Amino acid sequence: MTMSESGGTYIDNFPAEARVVRSALYSSFLALALGGLFGIIQTLHRTDIYRFIESDMYYTVLTAHGVFLVVTFTIFFLVGVFTWAVTTSLDRGVEDIRFTWLWYGLMTIGTVMAAAAILAGFTDSIDMSADVLFTFYAPLQAHWLFYLGLVVFVVGTWLAGADWFRSWWAWKQENPDERIPLPTFMVLTTMLMWYIATIGIAVSILVFLLPWSLGIIDSVNPTLTRTLFWFWGHPVVYFWLLPAYMMWYVMLPKISGGKLFSDPLARVVFILFLLLSTPVGIHHQYLDPGIAEGFKFIAMTNTMFLLLPSLLTAFTVVASMEHGARQRGGTGYFGWLKALPWRDPVFAGMALAGLMFAAGGFSGMINAGMNINYLVHNTLWVPGHFHLTVGTASALTFMAATYWLLPQLTGKALWNRSVALVQVVLWFLGMTFMSNSMHRAGLLGIPRRTAEPQYQGFEFEAGVGSVAELDFQLALGGALLAISIVLFLANVVGTAFNGRSDDLPANEFAETLSGPEDSPQVLDNLKLWTAIAVVLVILAYSFPLMSIVDRGGLYGPDISPFPVSIETLSLLAFTLEQYTTAAIATTGEFVQTTLTGVIR
Amino acid sequence: MRVSKEALLIILAFIAPIIVELRTVLAWANIELTVLESVVLGLAIVALVLVWAFFPEDESSSETPERQLSNGD
Numbered sequence: 152m153t154m155s156e157s158g159g160t161y162i163d164n165f166p167a168e169a170r171v172v173r174s175a176l177y178s179s180f181l182a183l184a185l186g187g188l189f190g191i192i193q194t195l196h197r198t199d200i201y202r203f204i205e206s207d208m209y210y211t212v213l214t215a216h217g218v219f220l221v222v223t224f225t226i227f228f229l230v231g232v233f234t235w236a237v238t239t240s241l242d243r244g245v246e247d248i249r250f251t252w253l254w255y256g257l258m259t260i261g262t263v264m265a266a267a268a269i270l271a272g273f274t275d276s277i278d279m280s281a282d283v284l285f286t287f288y289a290p291l292q293a294h295w296l297f298y299l300g301l302v303v304f305v306v307g308t309w310l311a312g313a314d315w316f317r318s319w320w321a322w323k324q325e326n327p328d329e330r331i332p333l334p335t336f337m338v339l340t341t342m343l344m345w346y347i348a349t350i351g352i353a354v355s356i357l358v359f360l361l362p363w364s365l366g367i368i369d370s371v372n373p374t375l376t377r378t379l380f381w382f383w384g385h386p387v388v389y390f391w392l393l394p395a396y397m398m399w400y401v402m403l404p405k406i407s408g409g410k411l412f413s414d415p416l417a418r419v420v421f422i423l424f425l426l427l428s429t430p431v432g433i434h435h436q437y438l439d440p441g442i443a444e445g446f447k448f449i450a451m452t453n454t455m456f457l458l459l460p461s462l463l464t465a466f467t468v469v470a471s472m473e474h475g476a477r478q479r480g481g482t483g484y485f486g487w488l489k490a491l492p493w494r495d496p497v498f499a500g501m502a503l504a505g506l507m508f509a510a511g512g513f514s515g516m517i518n519a520g521m522n523i524n525y526l527v528h529n530t531l532w533v534p535g536h537f538h539l540t541v542g543t544a545s546a547l548t549f550m551a552a553t554y555w556l557l558p559q560l561t562g563k564a565l566w567n568r569s570v571a572l573v574q575v576v577l578w579f580l581g582m583t584f585m586s587n588s589m590h591r592a593g594l595l596g597i598p599r600r601t602a603e604p605q606y607q608g609f610e611f612e613a614g615v616g617s618v619a620e621l622d623f624q625l626a627l628g629g630a631l632l633a634i635s636i637v638l639f640l641a642n643v644v645g646t647a648f649n650g651r652s653d654d655l656p657a658n659e660f661a662e663t664l665s666g667p668e669d670s671p672q673v674l675d676n677l678k679l680w681t682a683i684a685v686v687l688v689i690l691a692y693s694f695p696l697m698s699i700v701d702r703g704g705l706y707g708p709d710i711s712p713f714p715v716s717i718e719t720l721s722l723l724a725f726t727l728e729q730y731t732t733a734a735i736a737t738t739g740e741f742v743q744t745t746l747t748g749v750i751r
Numbered sequence: 752m753r754v755s756k757e758a759l760l761i762i763l764a765f766i767a768p769i770i771v772e773l774r775t776v777l778a779w780a781n782i783e784l785t786v787l788e789s790v791v792l793g794l795a796i797v798a799l800v801l802v803w804a805f806f807p808e809d810e811s812s813s814e815t816p817e818r819q820l821s822n823g824d
């Protein structure tokens with residue numbers, strides 16, 4: 152699977168694409184810098200160690216932290232790395248670079264709109280705010296610019312996906328009998344998941360929240376918009392995670408000195424994510440009163456199935472690493488671990504990220520269990536969990552990958568490898584303190600999302616230690632993380648100002664022990680998997696959504712702009728179901744013919 | 752040195768979560784440490800690792816040959 156037969160770095164082979172990917176990465180790092188800044192501010196504030204904002208500004212800070220990190224940082228990085236993966240693995244540039252800049256531009260404009268709405272919350276002189284947190288639950292209401300910005304941003308990502316599909320179709324014309332190269336396969340399946348998932352948020356914003364913020368409708372049904380949010384909100388966590396998985400599959404084995412253990416297994420994993428990511432969103436709503444327990448139970452069962460692809464990933468990635476270590480002369484039961492290239496920041500960062508992800512997986516299982524979830528729901532445990540997953544498994548993998556990608560994209564050697572190694576280790580250390588104390592605090596019942604986690608006349612009691620210690624640990628961890636971000640950014644800037652280097656490694660992926668020829672052809676049948684995914688989503692969501700609308704009305708309890716009854720609704724749902732299934736089946740050909748028709 | 756500087760850094764990082772939660776684990780065995788005691792204990796463990804790492808070892812040791820291999824970078 153060595154792609155660029157030509158050898159050379161990415162920028163040698165694809166100079167125009169390298170510019171877009173670089174811009175996407177720099178945009179993402181800017182968001183990381185801002186998000187990290189707000190992160191340390193809120194950490195010091197809620198632990199009452201150092202306060203310089205008013206508590207009523209806390210939600211502005213927290214919204215900025217959440218949105219900049221889990222929407223802007225992660226997704227800009229993703230579109231960059233996916234463009235790199237598709238062009239490298241198909242060994243062809245994008246079809247039309249102007250289209251590529253178009254989607255990058257849309258994403259940027261969308262971000263600027265949403266960011267303006269959020270940051271305006273810091274000043275009273277502008278009558279605009281979006282203190283709604285990254286979940287934007289009604290009845291919290293943001294300025295319409297925030298919702299519109301999100302829409303523009305998401306449309307940008309849709310076009311990005313279209314760009315990659317277009318590359319693949321063009322490649323397929325020329326290579327009709329070849330299997331889809333693994334990295335491209337991963338990108339396409341992830342994007343199919345994204346298309347399905349974003350339907351939820353598109354409906355939520357376009358039909359409800361945006362008209363509501365513009366005053367066109369008077370109210371919304373909060374349970375409905377929340378449910379639509381989590382329709383998107385769970386798959387988005389895989390949108391953050393799958394690029395990291397991709398790097399673990401296609402880069403880590405090579406950096407470990409070996410080959411990917413199994414290409415077919417990797418394909419199966421990505422298909423499972425496509426199928427199972429969306430019909431589980433209700434597991435974020437175990438405590439929502441308006442949803443029947445039975446639906447929650449189904450969501451829980453689906454969620455437990457989702458563990459499977461992650462366990463498969465752990466197995467494949469560790470097996471590949473062991474293979475690499477043994478190639479490098481490692482021996483023994485555990486002795487091979489010593490033979491891994493720990494001094495390489497790319498490897499060390501990804502390996503540490505994977506390790507922390509295992510811990511995040513365990514706390515995730517606790518979140519996923521309906522009954523134990525009640526213990527930790529809305530406590531600091533939950534941020535403790537996702538700082539291990541998106542905040543480390545994704546974020547740290549992205550930073551480590553940057554140490555490999557940046558030289559490829561700039562043709563310049565990394566500014567300082569030792570600083571890079573210290574940076575990834577510091578992230579691990581900081582996150583150990585921060586996430587551990589968050590989990591522990593959550594077990595005591597300390598709430599998340601509050602500037603003042605202490606209540607008058609009430610003390611949280613720790614079994615071991617004290618709340619003050621946990622606060623200190625949280626702040627210590629947060630400070631180490633902030634330093635780690637500064638070191639990372641220093642390396643990015645330092646590299647950008649380096650001179651061109653001639654002895655950079657060629658832009659290549661890991662080879663495989665068991666290649667695509669060992670996997671059944673049906674794995675590459677994207678239409679089939681998409682159709683099954685859509686059916687699963689309809690099964691999981693049609694009844695919950697119908698009963699939510701039935702109970703609370705489409706636009707809130709008493710307000711029905713047009714008469715709605717359960718009969719008309721089920722008829723509507725049925726028609727919709729028929730229509731979608733049929734539409735999905737033909738979408739492939741349709742989009743293809745239109746695109747070629749319009750563009751060529 | 753018994754291990755490379757980088758390996759030492761990684762080993763110390765791996766010890767951190769153990770030190771952080773050691774106090775909880777010991778509490779299960781009814782050994783209750785104060786913050787100060789657990790910090791001291793943690794530093795002692797780190798010191799032990801440092802001594803182990805820097806303790807001069809027989810030169811004929813076979814710790815390093817695999818490090819000669821390139822990282823592919």
Ligand code: HEM
Binds near residue numbers: 217546
């Ligand atoms: C300097 C590093 C960071 C620090 C100090 C930090 C600190 C925190 C703290 C203390 C909270 C909880 C606030 C509360 O609930 O009251 C929080 C929430 C959050 N953090 Fe971070 N964090 C950091 C990095 C990250 C990264 C890298 C990500 C993701 C890529 C992330 C994503 C989030 C999200 C999504 C929330 C939840 C926001 C909400 O409740 O709406 N954080 N962070």
Ligand SMILES: [Cu+2]
Binds near residue numbers: 384385388432434435
């Ligand atoms: Cu979820």
